Amino acid sequence: MKVVVVGGGPAGLYLAILLRKADPGIDVTVLERNAPDATFGFGVVFSEETLGSLRDADPETHLAITDTFARWNRVDIRYRDGLLRSRGHSFSAIARKRLLELLQERCYALGADLRFGVEVDSVPDADLVVAADGANSFIRRQREFGTVVRPEGSKYVWFGTDHIFDAFTFVFRETEHGLFNVHAYPYDEHMSTFIVECPEPVWRRAGLDAMDEEESRAFCEQLFANDLRGRELFTNRSVWLDFPKVTNRVWHDSEVVLVGDAAHTAHFSIGSGTKLAMEDSIALVQGLVTRGWDVDAALVDYELERGPAVERTQAAASESAVYFRRVGSYTQLEPVQFAFNLLTRSGRITHASLSIRDPNFTRAMDSWIGGAELSPPPMFAPLELGGVRFPDRVTFSLSGFVAVSPEGRVSPDTPTIDEWAPPDGLIVLRLGHAGRRGGCRPRSEGVDVPLRDGWPLVSASALPYGPFSAVPSVLDEPGMAAVRDSFVRAARRADELGVAVLELDLAHGYLLASFLSPLTNPDDDRLRFPLGVVAAVREAWPRCLAARLSVTDWHPRGNTVEEGIAIARALSEAGVDLIHVEAGQTVHDDRPEYRRGFLTSLSDRVRNEAQAATLVGGHLTTADEANTIVGAGRADLVVLDLPPSPLDVERSEAGNGLLNREVARS
Amino acid sequence: MRIGVGLPTMTPGADGALVLEWARRADAGPFSSLGVLDRVVYDSFEPFAALAAAAGATERIRLATMIAIGPLRPTALLAKQAASLHSLSGGRFTLGLALGARADDYEAAAVDMRGRGRKLTEQLALIRGDLDGLEVLVGGGSGPAYARMARYADGYAHGGGPPRAFASAASRAVAAWNDLGRPGQPLLWGQGYFTFGDVERGNDYLRDYYAFTGPFAERIVATNLASARAIKDFIRGYEEAGCDELVLFPTVADLSELERLEDALS
Numbered sequence: 001m002k003v004v005v006v007g008g009g010p011a012g013l014y015l016a017i018l019l020r021k022a023d024p025g026i027d028v029t030v031l032e033r034n035a036p037d038a039t040f041g042f043g044v045v046f047s048e049e050t051l052g053s054l055r056d057a058d059p060e061t062h063l064a065i066t067d068t069f070a071r072w073n074r075v076d077i078r079y080r081d082g083l084l085r086s087r088g089h090s091f092s093a094i095a096r097k098r099l100l101e102l103l104q105e106r107c108y109a110l111g112a113d114l115r116f117g118v119e120v121d122s123v124p125d126a127d128l129v130v131a132a133d134g135a136n137s138f139i140r141r142q143r144e145f146g147t148v149v150r151p152e153g154s155k156y157v158w159f160g161t162d163h164i165f166d167a168f169t170f171v172f173r174e175t176e177h178g179l180f181n182v183h184a185y186p187y188d189e190h191m192s193t194f195i196v197e198c199p200e201p202v203w204r205r206a207g208l209d210a211m212d213e214e215e216s217r218a219f220c221e222q223l224f225a226n227d228l229r230g231r232e233l234f235t236n237r238s239v240w241l242d243f244p245k246v247t248n249r250v251w252h253d254s255e256v257v258l259v260g261d262a263a264h265t266a267h268f269s270i271g272s273g274t275k276l277a278m279e280d281s282i283a284l285v286q287g288l289v290t291r292g293w294d295v296d297a298a299l300v301d302y303e304l305e306r307g308p309a310v311e312r313t314q315a316a317a318s319e320s321a322v323y324f325r326r327v328g329s330y331t332q333l334e335p336v337q338f339a340f341n342l343l344t345r346s347g348r349i350t351h352a353s354l355s356i357r358d359p360n361f362t363r364a365m366d367s368w369i370g371g372a373e374l375s376p377p378p379m380f381a382p383l384e385l386g387g388v389r390f391p392d393r394v395t396f397s398l399s400g401f402v403a404v405s406p407e408g409r410v411s412p413d414t415p416t417i418d419e420w421a422p423p424d425g426l427i428v429l430r431l432g433h434a435g436r437r438g439g440c441r442p443r444s445e446g447v448d449v450p451l452r453d454g455w456p457l458v459s460a461s462a463l464p465y466g467p468f469s470a471v472p473s474v475l476d477e478p479g480m481a482a483v484r485d486s487f488v489r490a491a492r493r494a495d496e497l498g499v500a501v502l503e504l505d506l507a508h509g510y511l512l513a514s515f516l517s518p519l520t521n522p523d524d525d526r527l528r529f530p531l532g533v534v535a536a537v538r539e540a541w542p543r544c545l546a547a548r549l550s551v552t553d554w555h556p557r558g559n560t561v562e563e564g565i566a567i568a569r570a571l572s573e574a575g576v577d578l579i580h581v582e583a584g585q586t587v588h589d590d591r592p593e594y595r596r597g598f599l600t601s602l603s604d605r606v607r608n609e610a611q612a613a614t615l616v617g618g619h620l621t622t623a624d625e626a627n628t629i630v631g632a633g634r635a636d637l638v639v640l641d642l643p644p645s646p647l648d649v650e651r652s653e654a655g656n657g658l659l660n661r662e663v664a665r666s
Numbered sequence: 667m668r669i670g671v672g673l674p675t676m677t678p679g680a681d682g683a684l685v686l687e688w689a690r691r692a693d694a695g696p697f698s699s700l701g702v703l704d705r706v707v708y709d710s711f712e713p714f715a716a717l718a719a720a721a722g723a724t725e726r727i728r729l730a731t732m733i734a735i736g737p738l739r740p741t742a743l744l745a746k747q748a749a750s751l752h753s754l755s756g757g758r759f760t761l762g763l764a765l766g767a768r769a770d771d772y773e774a775a776a777v778d779m780r781g782r783g784r785k786l787t788e789q790l791a792l793i794r795g796d797l798d799g800l801e802v803l804v805g806g807g808s809g810p811a812y813a814r815m816a817r818y819a820d821g822y823a824h825g826g827g828p829p830r831a832f833a834s835a836a837s838r839a840v841a842a843w844n845d846l847g848r849p850g851q852p853l854l855w856g857q858g859y860f861t862f863g864d865v866e867r868g869n870d871y872l873r874d875y876y877a878f879t880g881p882f883a884e885r886i887v888a889t890n891l892a893s894a895r896a897i898k899d900f901i902r903g904y905e906e907a908g909c910d911e912l913v914l915f916p917t918v919a920d921l922s923e924l925e926r927l928e929d930a931l932s
Contacts, residue, residue, distance in 0.1 A: 144880070249882070250880065250881040250882060252881060253881055296884070299884075300884040300885060300887075300888050301888070303885065304885060304888055308830065400847075401847075443846075443847050443848055443849060444848075444849050444850075445794075446794045446817060446818050446819075447816070447817040447818070447846045447847065447848065448791075448817060449791065449794050449795050449818070450795065466787070466791060466817075467787060467788040467791040467792070468791050468792065468795060554809075584813075584845075585845075585846075588787070588817070589783070589784065589787065589810070590810075590813070591808075591809050591810055592809040592810070592812070592813050592842070592845070593809045594809055594812045594813075594838040594839075594841040594842045594845065595834075595837070595838055595841060596837055596841065598841060617844075618841070618845075619837070619840065619841035619844060619845075641840075641841075641844055
């Protein structure tokens with residue numbers, strides 16, 4: 001069997017090693033465009049977990065590379081003028097050049113044919129052609145893989161320095177142009193990698209778009225002189241780049257297969273590119289061996305095996321890329337929360353996992369948010385908001401939709417404020433007028449399914465909500481005054497009923513929301529009526545006032561997230577104490593994105609960009625998610641969708657409710 | 667979790683007599699439902715016709731489209747077909763609807779693919795408004811598909827894949843359900859392919875059926891369940907992921923396949 005590997009980077013070389021090791025009879029040629037000692041970039045990072053899989057795949061390589069490793073278990077965060085340390089993060093790094101040397105030596109020892117300085121101009125003829133030629137793969141462009149390449153994150157540039165950092169180090173430096181940040185780590189006993197990053201507007205304001213390599217080096221060296229302890233920055237094709245996110249719908253086409261960056265890239269800020277590349281090689285060779293060198297079957301196995309893992313890593317990497325692009329909006333966070341937010345940015349570290357890695361760090365975090373030296377996790381921290389004391393961040397009773405008037409009901413089973421009976425506990429009463437989403441059947445039978453004999457509807461415009469929905473009439477000025485008065489009257493009634501928090505529903509296309517969106521309101525001053533209602537209720541309501549808001553319409557012609565944040569800001573200025581973050585449903589044909597925690601990043605942006613307290617749901621199902629979100633400052637209050645308790649399952653199966661209730665209580 | 671079985675309406679070599687005999691035996695067996703798929707440009711049975719015949723040949727088993735491509739049919743006609751099947755089957759019909767993935771089906775039916783999402787929404791709104799008591803499922807993997815499901819249907823029809831893919835889709839379906847303010851939980855239906863006897867024949871059918879997906883077809887072939895052990899593992903995985911009803915579709919049109927599936931389940 002003849003295998004040609006195009007590209008002599010870590011993925012290609014490691015594949016050649018593993019192939020020759022699996023069967024020395026296989027003819028393996030590696031074609032590399034550059035010279036054997038040409039190298040770009042400085043160091044590469046590995047996690048402990050990756051090292052384990054390298055050891056299992058080829059102990060000799062593992063031994064050779066771990067011999068020259070720089071290792072650390074600390075992450076240092078330099079923020080404002082302080083330094084925060086988090087421990088328990090085991091990582092290693094190696095000079096990229098050294099890694100390639102070791103892999104080349106091992107290839108020679110195993111009899112792989114390495115050819116350098118070879119420019120490939122067509123798909124080579126072989127039983128298996130491996131495209132290991134990087135993010136800009138030539139081979140990939142010769143066939144159809146459903147490739148998408150788009151830039152993500154900020155501008156960044158790689159340098160080396162002879163200052164030896166003794167931990168993975170993040171530096172955040174405020175300048176007159178905006179915030180710059182650094183990712184630095186040692187990779188051998190002489191050198192560290194030093195990556196500088198900033199959002200594109202900051203990069204332009206600083207004039208970096210007009211600087212040459214030496215000028216930008218000097219700029220960065222001066223900006224970070226303290227962190228470099230007066231040492232130098234070194235360049236190696238150190239140009240400012242946009243990170244290309246590469247995805248492919250499929251990774252093979254008959255005998256041609258993509259590995260490493262040619263198949264997928266993951267933003268450098270989670271340091272997983274080389275790891276993914278070498279794991280690809282392991283999976284591909286494993287597939288070939290288990291399938292008895294049947295290339296077709298092995299390539300399917302390879303894709304099935306690697307696809308989900310790579311997708312997860314790419315999703316985490318994208319979260320991280322977005323974090324660094326927006327990190328400027330987090331600089332009002334206190335250092336410990338800033339650091340926790342940074343550590344949990346990609347979703348791979350949570351409050352629970354960090355409390356195992358670094359219990360001292362989470363203790364400090366819990367203590368900061370809880371206000372006592374020893375405090376329970378963040379979701380148990382009390383909160384004072386608009387004169388209401390929440391005992392914690394999750395235990396409150398959020399009502400369903402309660403209508404200000406009979407005409408404002410969603411369906412006949414919607415309670416009006418005069419019918420509604422408050423439950424026990426700290427009550428958040430959601431008060432609304434259904435607008436053009438009224439007159440529908442109960443939601444047990446579907447949503448927005450109109451009654452055969454409904455009632456007259458009103459909205460900001462005469463557009464029906466969905467198919468077969470009744471056409472609303474446009475709410476005129478006297479109508480607006482009447483609606484405003486009904487909100488005020490309902491607020492007074494809620495006060496009599498002992499409600500703690502009054503939440504006005506300005507979300508999901510109900511009456512007030514229909515005024516906020518350009519999709520449903522042709523007027524220019526779309527905030528006038530909703531803000532008027534908020535102001536009138538604010539006058540009448542003595543405590544914490546919340547607004548439920550669709551922060552984005554999830555529609556190309558609707559409100560964007562930026563516009564939603566501006567509305568949240570206006571609501572705060574009108575006296576709203578808490579924004580309940582929602583999205584969509586402004587129109588029935590929006591384009592939502594549903595997944596676990598689908599509203600978390602919106603809440604994060606509202607909280608940190610509009611400086612407003614937020615409440616968020618969005619299918620959060622665990623206490624750990626609540627702790628992480630509250631701890632990182634992505635929301636102040638959390639609504640959990642708790643799955644059924646295993647105790648309830650036992651109860652129904654055993655048919656003995658009393659016993660289990662008592663167990664649960666004790 | 668209940669287990670259903672697919673009717674061999676797509677598999678090469680199945681005639682009407684076999685489809686009906688298959689339905690009768692499934693009705694007498696341990697299966698809770700009979701599922702059918704939908705394609706125009708493929709040698710296959712039309713799903714509503716096949717289920718109407720199956721309704722006459724069976725007593726108790728549920729009859730489900732997993733899914734039917736709604737927008738290929740005029741809305742009023744689709745609603746009439748659904749109402750007819752609902753009544754003819756004595757309320758045993760479950761209508762699963764989705765957009766389908768094949769341009770050639772739309773071409774053959776002389777239906778414009780543009781606007782198909784809007785059309786499906788209208789169909790669901792009409793059927794939900796007019797047909798009391800009909801169980802409706804919606805399939806598809808996009809945000810709008812989940813929203814459509816949560817707004818108008820009783821549950822979600824997943825398109826197939828390993829249990830973890832189902833689990834991820836199920837979590838999105840529940841997220842949409844709660845977001846739309848529906849009480850309770852959506853029904854979650856899954857599906858898989860199996861072959862006991864001539865695995866290559868089954869795989870060849872899947873390769874041919876999914877040829878339009880290009881190299882992706884091989885991924886689908888790789889999920890074909892080819893032993894009692896594989897089926898049991900698959901069932902366990904789906905059960906853990908919260909599936910309510912798993913419909914296993916044959917890839918070889920032979921009654922022995924149905925018998926062997928029964929044996930594997932017992």
